[in-house]
Amino acid sequence: MSLQGTYDPQNIFAQIIRGDAPCYKLYEDDDVLAFLDLFPQSHGHALVVPKRSAARNILEVDPDALCKVMGVVQRLTRAIVDELNPDGVQVAQFNGAPAGQTVFHIHVHIVPRYAGQGLGIHAAQKADPAELEQLQARLVRRIDG
Ligand code: 5GP
Numbered sequence: 001m002s003l004q005g006t007y008d009p010q011n012i013f014a015q016i017i018r019g020d021a022p023c024y025k026l027y028e029d030d031d032v033l034a035f036l037d038l039f040p041q042s043h044g045h046a047l048v049v050p051k052r053s054a055a056r057n058i059l060e061v062d063p064d065a066l067c068k069v070m071g072v073v074q075r076l077t078r079a080i081v082d083e084l085n086p087d088g089v090q091v092a093q094f095n096g097a098p099a100g101q102t103v104f105h106i107h108v109h110i111v112p113r114y115a116g117q118g119l120g121i122h123a124a125q126k127a128d129p130a131e132l133e134q135l136q137a138r139l140v141r142r143i144d145g
Contacts, residue, residue: 007056013103014054024132026140027076031052031065032048032049033049033051034048036136039122039126039127041121042114045109045111046139047107047110048072049107050069057096076110077089081112083142084112086112086114090113094109100122
Protein backbone atom coordinates (compact mmCIF):
# COMPACT_ATOMS: atom_id res chain seq x y z
CA MET A 1 0.00 0.00 0.00
CA SER A 2 1.38 3.30 -1.04
CA LEU A 3 0.73 6.68 0.53
CA GLN A 4 -2.08 7.24 -1.94
CA GLY A 5 -5.16 5.04 -1.94
CA THR A 6 -8.61 4.46 -0.57
CA TYR A 7 -9.51 3.94 3.08
CA ASP A 8 -10.72 0.37 3.67
CA PRO A 9 -13.45 0.34 6.35
CA GLN A 10 -12.74 -3.37 6.91
CA ASN A 11 -9.21 -2.75 8.22
CA ILE A 12 -8.64 -4.30 11.65
CA PHE A 13 -8.51 -1.02 13.57
CA ALA A 14 -11.80 0.13 12.00
CA GLN A 15 -13.29 -3.18 13.14
CA ILE A 16 -11.93 -2.63 16.65
CA ILE A 17 -13.32 0.93 16.75
CA ARG A 18 -16.78 -0.33 15.69
CA GLY A 19 -16.61 -3.08 18.30
CA ASP A 20 -16.63 -5.78 15.61
CA ALA A 21 -13.22 -7.08 16.70
CA PRO A 22 -11.85 -7.36 20.26
CA CYS A 23 -9.01 -5.42 21.81
CA TYR A 24 -7.31 -4.93 25.17
CA LYS A 25 -8.67 -1.43 25.63
CA LEU A 26 -6.69 1.06 27.71
CA TYR A 27 -8.59 4.29 27.13
CA GLU A 28 -11.57 5.57 25.16
CA ASP A 29 -13.39 8.85 24.72
CA ASP A 30 -15.63 10.22 21.96
CA ASP A 31 -12.71 10.80 19.60
CA VAL A 32 -9.83 8.52 20.56
CA LEU A 33 -9.26 4.86 21.39
CA ALA A 34 -6.10 3.33 22.86
CA PHE A 35 -5.37 -0.38 23.19
CA LEU A 36 -2.49 -2.83 23.56
CA ASP A 37 -0.64 -4.01 20.48
CA LEU A 38 -1.45 -7.70 19.93
CA PHE A 39 2.05 -8.33 18.54
CA PRO A 40 4.06 -6.15 20.92
CA GLN A 41 7.63 -5.15 20.21
CA SER A 42 8.19 -4.55 23.92
CA HIS A 43 6.38 -4.95 27.25
CA GLY A 44 3.63 -2.29 27.26
CA HIS A 45 3.53 -1.55 23.50
CA ALA A 46 0.31 0.42 22.97
CA LEU A 47 -1.52 2.00 20.04
CA VAL A 48 -3.62 5.16 19.88
CA VAL A 49 -6.12 5.78 17.05
CA PRO A 50 -8.65 8.45 16.10
CA LYS A 51 -12.18 7.00 16.13
CA ARG A 52 -13.91 9.38 13.74
CA SER A 53 -11.28 9.79 11.01
CA ALA A 54 -11.41 7.52 7.98
CA ALA A 55 -7.76 8.36 7.40
CA ARG A 56 -5.04 5.94 6.41
CA ASN A 57 -2.13 8.14 7.35
CA ILE A 58 -0.86 11.51 8.54
CA LEU A 59 -1.46 13.08 5.14
CA GLU A 60 -5.17 12.42 5.35
CA VAL A 61 -6.08 12.86 9.00
CA ASP A 62 -7.97 15.92 10.16
CA PRO A 63 -5.60 18.10 12.26
CA ASP A 64 -8.09 18.39 15.12
CA ALA A 65 -8.39 14.61 15.30
CA LEU A 66 -4.59 14.33 15.25
CA CYS A 67 -4.31 16.81 18.14
CA LYS A 68 -6.77 14.76 20.18
CA VAL A 69 -4.81 11.59 19.44
CA MET A 70 -1.55 13.22 20.53
CA GLY A 71 -3.13 14.41 23.78
CA VAL A 72 -4.01 10.82 24.58
CA VAL A 73 -0.57 9.64 23.45
CA GLN A 74 1.01 11.93 26.04
CA ARG A 75 -1.42 10.87 28.77
CA LEU A 76 -0.93 7.17 28.06
CA THR A 77 2.85 7.52 27.76
CA ARG A 78 2.90 9.06 31.23
CA ALA A 79 0.78 6.20 32.59
CA ILE A 80 3.04 3.60 30.94
CA VAL A 81 6.19 5.23 32.31
CA ASP A 82 4.68 5.54 35.80
CA GLU A 83 3.48 1.94 35.83
CA LEU A 84 6.21 0.06 33.96
CA ASN A 85 9.29 2.20 34.66
CA PRO A 86 10.93 1.78 31.24
CA ASP A 87 14.30 3.41 30.58
CA GLY A 88 13.01 5.11 27.45
CA VAL A 89 9.90 5.36 25.28
CA GLN A 90 9.58 5.46 21.50
CA VAL A 91 6.56 7.24 20.05
CA ALA A 92 6.27 6.30 16.36
CA GLN A 93 3.92 6.61 13.45
CA PHE A 94 4.41 4.98 10.02
CA ASN A 95 2.96 6.07 6.68
CA GLY A 96 2.84 3.69 3.72
CA ALA A 97 4.10 0.10 3.50
CA PRO A 98 7.68 1.09 2.59
CA ALA A 99 7.79 3.08 5.85
CA GLY A 100 6.67 0.03 7.84
CA GLN A 101 2.90 0.59 7.96
CA THR A 102 0.88 -2.63 8.01
CA VAL A 103 -2.55 -1.42 9.19
CA PHE A 104 -4.02 1.39 7.14
CA HIS A 105 -5.94 3.36 9.74
CA ILE A 106 -3.68 6.05 11.15
CA HIS A 107 -2.25 5.15 14.57
CA VAL A 108 0.54 6.12 16.92
CA HIS A 109 2.76 3.52 18.60
CA ILE A 110 3.93 3.93 22.19
CA VAL A 111 6.83 1.51 22.66
CA PRO A 112 8.49 1.41 26.10
CA ARG A 113 12.19 0.60 25.91
CA TYR A 114 14.19 -1.22 28.57
CA ALA A 115 17.95 -0.87 28.86
CA GLY A 116 19.76 -3.88 27.43
CA GLN A 117 16.63 -5.26 25.74
CA GLY A 118 16.29 -5.21 21.99
CA LEU A 119 13.09 -4.53 20.14
CA GLY A 120 10.87 -7.42 19.01
CA ILE A 121 10.22 -7.83 15.29
CA HIS A 122 7.47 -5.52 14.07
CA ALA A 123 3.96 -7.06 14.01
CA ALA A 124 5.39 -10.58 14.25
CA GLN A 125 4.73 -12.47 17.49
CA LYS A 126 1.36 -12.63 19.22
CA ALA A 127 1.48 -11.87 22.93
CA ASP A 128 0.25 -14.20 25.65
CA PRO A 129 -3.40 -13.23 26.35
CA ALA A 130 -2.92 -13.61 30.12
CA GLU A 131 0.00 -11.18 30.02
CA LEU A 132 -1.99 -8.67 27.96
CA GLU A 133 -4.93 -8.92 30.37
CA GLN A 134 -2.68 -8.26 33.34
CA LEU A 135 -1.00 -5.36 31.60
CA GLN A 136 -4.37 -3.92 30.61
CA ALA A 137 -5.59 -4.00 34.21
CA ARG A 138 -2.44 -2.29 35.50
CA LEU A 139 -2.47 0.45 32.87
CA VAL A 140 -6.21 1.13 33.08
CA ARG A 141 -5.87 1.55 36.86
CA ARG A 142 -2.97 3.94 36.28
CA ILE A 143 -4.77 6.02 33.61
CA ASP A 144 -7.95 6.29 35.67
CA GLY A 145 -6.11 6.91 38.92
P1 5GP B 1 1.90 -0.43 11.62
O1 5GP B 1 2.77 -1.53 11.10
O2 5GP B 1 0.74 -0.24 10.68
O3 5GP B 1 2.60 0.83 11.98
O4 5GP B 1 1.34 -0.97 13.00
C1 5GP B 1 0.27 -1.84 13.11
C2 5GP B 1 0.38 -2.46 14.47
O5 5GP B 1 -0.83 -3.14 14.72
C3 5GP B 1 1.50 -3.50 14.60
O6 5GP B 1 2.35 -3.13 15.66
C4 5GP B 1 0.76 -4.81 14.86
O7 5GP B 1 1.45 -5.60 15.78
C5 5GP B 1 -0.56 -4.34 15.39
N1 5GP B 1 -1.68 -5.21 15.11
C6 5GP B 1 -1.93 -5.91 13.98
N2 5GP B 1 -3.11 -6.56 14.08
C7 5GP B 1 -3.61 -6.26 15.30
C8 5GP B 1 -4.82 -6.64 15.98
O8 5GP B 1 -5.64 -7.38 15.49
N3 5GP B 1 -5.00 -6.12 17.23
C9 5GP B 1 -4.07 -5.29 17.80
N4 5GP B 1 -4.35 -4.84 19.03
N5 5GP B 1 -2.94 -4.93 17.20
C10 5GP B 1 -2.71 -5.40 15.96
